[in-house]
Amino acid sequence: MNWLRLLLYLPPEGSTYAAGIDRLHFAVIGTTLLGATFVFLLAVYFLLRHPRRVEGELTQPLRTPWPVELLVVVGLQTAFLAFWVVGAIQYDHVMTPPRDGLRVYVTAKQWMWKFGYPGGHSSIDVLTVPAGRNIVLVMTSRDVIHSFYVPAFRLKQDVVPGRYQTAWFRSDLPGTYDLECAEFCGTGHSTMLGKVRVLPAADYARWLEGAPTLPAADAPGADGDLVASGRDVAVRRGCLQCHSLDGQAGVGPSWARLYRSSVALAGGRSVVADEAYLTRSMMEPQADVVDGYRAVMPTYRGVLAQPEVAALVEFIEALGSAPLSPSVTLPRVVPEEEGRPQEPKP
Amino acid sequence: MTTSDAGALSIPHGTSARDTPTYLGIAKTVRSWALTTDHKRIGVLYLFTTVFALFLGGLFALILRIEHLTPTRTIVDAYTYDRLFTMHGIVMVWLFMIPSIPAAFGNFLVPIMIGAKDVAFPRLNLLSYYIYVTGSIWVLVALWMGGCDTGWTFYTPYSAHSPSAVVPTVLGIFVLGWSTIATGVNFIVTIHTMRARGMGWFRMPLFVWSMYGVSVIQVLATPVLAISVSIVGLDHWLDWGLFDPSRGGDPVLYQHLFWFYSHPAVYIMILPAMGVISEVVPTFSHHAPASYDAIAYSTLGIAFVGFLTWGHHMFVAGISLFDAAAFGVLSMLVAIFSAIKVFTWVLTMRGGSIVLRTPLIYFFAFLFLFVFGGMTGVAVATQSLDVHWHDTYFVVAHFHFIMVGGTLTAWLAALHYWFPKMTGRMYPEGWGIASAVLVLVGFVMTFFPQFLLGNAGMPRRYYNYDPRFQPLMVISTVGSWLLGLAMVVTLSYLVVSLFVGKRAGDNPWDSRSYEWYTASPPPTHNFTSEPAFVLGPYDYASPFPGLPRAGVDADAPEAPPPPRRS
Numbered sequence: 017m018n019w020l021r022l023l024l025y026l027p028p029e030g031s032t033y034a035a036g037i038d039r040l041h042f043a044v045i046g047t048t049l050l051g052a053t054f055v056f057l058l059a060v061y062f063l064l065r066h067p068r069r070v071e072g073e074l075t076q077p078l079r080t081p082w083p084v085e086l087l088v089v090v091g092l093q094t095a096f097l098a099f100w101v102v103g104a105i106q107y108d109h110v111m112t113p114p115r116d117g118l119r120v121y122v123t124a125k126q127w128m129w130k131f132g133y134p135g136g137h138s139s140i141d142v143l144t145v146p147a148g149r150n151i152v153l154v155m156t157s158r159d160v161i162h163s164f165y166v167p168a169f170r171l172k173q174d175v176v177p178g179r180y181q182t183a184w185f186r187s188d189l190p191g192t193y194d195l196e197c198a199e200f201c202g203t204g205h206s207t208m209l210g211k212v213r214v215l216p217a218a219d220y221a222r223w224l225e226g227a228p229t230l231p232a233a234d235a236p237g238a239d240g241d242l243v244a245s246g247r248d249v250a251v252r253r254g255c256l257q258c259h260s261l262d263g264q265a266g267v268g269p270s271w272a273r274l275y276r277s278s279v280a281l282a283g284g285r286s287v288v289a290d291e292a293y294l295t296r297s298m299m300e301p302q303a304d305v306v307d308g309y310r311a312v313m314p315t316y317r318g319v320l321a322q323p324e325v326a327a328l329v330e331f332i333e334a335l336g337s338a339p340l341s342p343s344v345t346l347p348r349v350v351p352e353e354e355g356r357p358q359e360p361k362p
Numbered sequence: 363m364t365t366s367d368a369g370a371l372s373i374p375h376g377t378s379a380r381d382t383p384t385y386l387g388i389a390k391t392v393r394s395w396a397l398t399t400d401h402k403r404i405g406v407l408y409l410f411t412t413v414f415a416l417f418l419g420g421l422f423a424l425i426l427r428i429e430h431l432t433p434t435r436t437i438v439d440a441y442t443y444d445r446l447f448t449m450h451g452i453v454m455v456w457l458f459m460i461p462s463i464p465a466a467f468g469n470f471l472v473p474i475m476i477g478a479k480d481v482a483f484p485r486l487n488l489l490s491y492y493i494y495v496t497g498s499i500w501v502l503v504a505l506w507m508g509g510c511d512t513g514w515t516f517y518t519p520y521s522a523h524s525p526s527a528v529v530p531t532v533l534g535i536f537v538l539g540w541s542t543i544a545t546g547v548n549f550i551v552t553i554h555t556m557r558a559r560g561m562g563w564f565r566m567p568l569f570v571w572s573m574y575g576v577s578v579i580q581v582l583a584t585p586v587l588a589i590s591v592s593i594v595g596l597d598h599w600l601d602w603g604l605f606d607p608s609r610g611g612d613p614v615l616y617q618h619l620f621w622f623y624s625h626p627a628v629y630i631m632i633l634p635a636m637g638v639i640s641e642v643v644p645t646f647s648h649h650a651p652a653s654y655d656a657i658a659y660s661t662l663g664i665a666f667v668g669f670l671t672w673g674h675h676m677f678v679a680g681i682s683l684f685d686a687a688a689f690g691v692l693s694m695l696v697a698i699f700s701a702i703k704v705f706t707w708v709l710t711m712r713g714g715s716i717v718l719r720t721p722l723i724y725f726f727a728f729l730f731l732f733v734f735g736g737m738t739g740v741a742v743a744t745q746s747l748d749v750h751w752h753d754t755y756f757v758v759a760h761f762h763f764i765m766v767g768g769t770l771t772a773w774l775a776a777l778h779y780w781f782p783k784m785t786g787r788m789y790p791e792g793w794g795i796a797s798a799v800l801v802l803v804g805f806v807m808t809f810f811p812q813f814l815l816g817n818a819g820m821p822r823r824y825y826n827y828d829p830r831f832q833p834l835m836v837i838s839t840v841g842s843w844l845l846g847l848a849m850v851v852t853l854s855y856l857v858v859s860l861f862v863g864k865r866a867g868d869n870p871w872d873s874r875s876y877e878w879y880t881a882s883p884p885p886t887h888n889f890t891s892e893p894a895f896v897l898g899p900y901d902y903a904s905p906f907p908g909l910p911r912a913g914v915d916a917d918a919p920e921a922p923p924p925p926r927r928s
Contacts (some may be wrong), residue, residue, distance in 0.1 A: 025814040025818040026817050027819050041747055041750075044744055045738075047737070048734065048737035048738060052733040055733050056729055058708050059707075059726065059729055062711035063711060066647070067716055072906075074905065075713060075902045076713070077650035077903060078712060080652045080706075089702060092701050093698050097691070099744045100694050100745075102746075103690065103746045105746075107677070107687075107745035109746075110746060159523075160519050161517060161519070167818070170750040172750065172753070178608070178612070196819065196821050198752070200444075200512075202444075202511075202520065203440040203825075205823060205824065206821075206825045
């Protein structure tokens with residue numbers, strides 16, 4: 017199939033899901049070409065078969081037999097639905113980040129890409145990742161809408177200001193791939209380019225050692241134990257004063273078993289506590305208030321550095337299977353000036 | 363068989379469409395055109411204005427293509443480039459494609475095709491023309507003030523902070539929307555209430571069905587556009603921040619609203635084109651459509667389902683998996699209606715008596731562009747594939763093939779097919795065929811390479827590009843020159859034909875459609891007496907009853923019966 021890929025000018029298949037998408041691409045485009053050619057030739061055939069022989073000759077109406085009509089409609093609709101089923105399954109796979117990914121925070125702004133790694137590293141325009149590992153990107157924009165597009169991965173995700181969007185990929189093929197902004201974002205749009213550098217695991221470890229890190233005060237620690245770094249950040253930034261690690265309700269909800277769980281929000285909505293939700297809750301705590309809690313958390317925008325957020329999310333993910341406190345129910349801590357809040361739902 | 367015993371028309375003998383002055387000849391002053399309420403004259407005014415818009419938008423496109431001859435700056439800077447592609451889109455979509463067929467040909471033909479004297483509200487019709495002119499002037503004012511650089515989609519929050527003339531541009535589009543709505547209302551009322559006696563819905567020419575479908579979409583969808591772009595204008599002008607996340611707004615909500623209009627808008631552009639094709643194919647095949655009902659019902663199907671597919675423009679904008687799947691499957695459904703039409707047109711040729719003239723060449727060009735573009739539409743509606751193609755040149759090529767290629771070729775087919783009806787003269791057939799072929803070649807050469815550029819990962823709206831794309835870019839640019847040349851040639855011979863073209867006669871194509879039941883060009887009131895259409899609009903099994911002529915009656919020698927196809 018490689019010749020077909022080259023014929024269609026498709027870039028290399030740099031991600032694990034690219035090959036499957038390309039196979040569907042070949043099937044759909046093949047059907048397109050065959051279908052379009054068939055219809056066109058059919059029309060040319062009728063043109064040659066039924067030329068006008070005498071001016072003004074009359075013709076009898078010719079009703080197409082209904083089985084032919086039915087066959088065309090059902091046949092085409094079946095093909096279209098088959099494309100849809102395969103495409104939707106692939107789409108769900110591409111759009112749903114796996115749980116065990118290495119998280120990288122992506123901030124887009126006119127006209128550059130910034131990457132923050134959970135180990136405290138950061139980089140601009142070049143995303144460096146290890147091969148063979150799931151990479152989960154948590155992305156937001158500082159100004160207008162951008163779009164994270166790596167053609168070789170067949171991956172694109174709009175990066176919207178005020179929202180945290182996730183995307184993921186795994187590349188087993190070390191190399192350097194083009195990163196482009198795909199959503200028009202101003203005069204520098206076509207210069208908002210970057211690279212995704214996929215390194216073999218050993219090279220990645222060496223890169224980590226030499227990579228630039230944030231100042232020590234903001235860095236959660238570069239020793240590689242991201243969960244421990246996250247715990248450090250949680251202690252240093254005071255998170256644990258309100259959020260417990262054992263399932264007890266504090267001023268805020270507990271972090272135990274929170275990751276990827278369904279959270280009921282005030283107002284009746286519910287949301288899955290994924291990377292995007294957790295990040296947003298740190299930056300805009302008032303946006304999604306958990307049912308039964310009051311909106312007292314201050315924003316950590318500008319307080320937490322990107323790598324700190326990443327480390328915290330790693331830590332919360334590790335607590336996804338934390339043991340819950342079995343029997344002891346601690347008294348709720350309630351801010352004094354307010355009345356007793358509604359009991360949180362179990 | 364003579365006119366009288368054919369009995370097809372209840373026009374009393376002695377009064378003739380021939381004897382009354384034509385709509386063109388009745389008055390020649392500027393005032394008689396500027397204040398006309400004759401739907402035919404208004405149609406002609408629209409035609410001239412939209413041709414101007416087509417050439418303006420085409421000029422922008424040619425500059426854009428020349429800019430892309432080299433990977434970096436060729437003739438304009440990045441900001442100018444951004445404004446050019448924005449104004450190209452705005453002029454082509456709102457000033458040319460949306461009014462091109464409905465407002466020009468629809469105005470001219472719908473009342474004649476249903477046997478009416480005029481549209482239901484002739485003065486509203488004139489008003490909507492002037493609203494269109496006013497909106498167009500506002501867009502030109504915006505251009506004069508430096509133009510707008512947001513893309514024709516006005517995505518927020520960029521459009522709220524863009525340094526360019528966003529406010530006059532959206533004001534122009536807001537005003538243009540009123541014109542569209544007024545025309546749509548006019549057509550709906552006309553078609554419901556003014557059909558000739560005895561003309562049921564399923565005896566209308568198919569072009570009228572497409573005008574009905576498009577009018578319904580215009581009336582329902584355009585207000586949403588007006589609201590959305592107004593808010594964009596207010597965000598930009600007064601800093602309202604309704605779509606600005608830094609002030610609590612949601613830019614993705616804007617995308618939903620915009621595409622709720624703009625996806626049906628592509629059917630506003632293509633349904634009239636389909637209507638033209640549904641007339642051209644039976645006429646030049648001299649054969650009834652393979653299934654009238656299939657074309658009529660699929661028109662309604664497109665008009666309805668077209669409203670439910672907007673989310674396929676947002677597969678990577680962060681919509682939920684469920685939404686994506688729902689919009690994906692609905693998009694597959696809307697494709698089937700178009701496929702039904704395509705097969706019906708092609709099967710109409712089976713058993714016909716086909717004569718290859720310029721409009722039919724344009725049908726073949728339409729068929730190629732529409733089917734290929736439509737199938738790539740199925741491809742981009744396939745969710746996982748769209749993730750790669752979204753906002754790349756593949757999408758640009760796709761919508762130029764189906765929307766522009768489809769509308770432009772059908773518009774050119776209409777221009778040639780109804781040229782004798784509107785002017786009473788013929789265009790030169792040789793020039794017509796040659797330039798039709800050149801249009802197709804130029805079009806494919808311009809846009810086919812863009813499918814490959816999109817595959818390779820070339821995002822749209824890029825001023826600079828990777829030098830490895832240059833060969834494909836140059837081919838595309840040369841193609842645009844061919845297309846531009848074809849358009850200039852077409853315009854030239856049509857203008858010359860206005861004055862020196864051969865006299866066409868009343869029904870040069872020997873069509874059965876109802877607009878040919880009167881003189882070409884028609885008199886001001888279309889028919890000299892109330893018409894009764896006894897034959898169907900596609901009854902090619904019976905001889906054309908002909909126009910009633912003064913002095914010609916049952917005494918005239920009987921014409922030999924036309925030959926019948928075995």
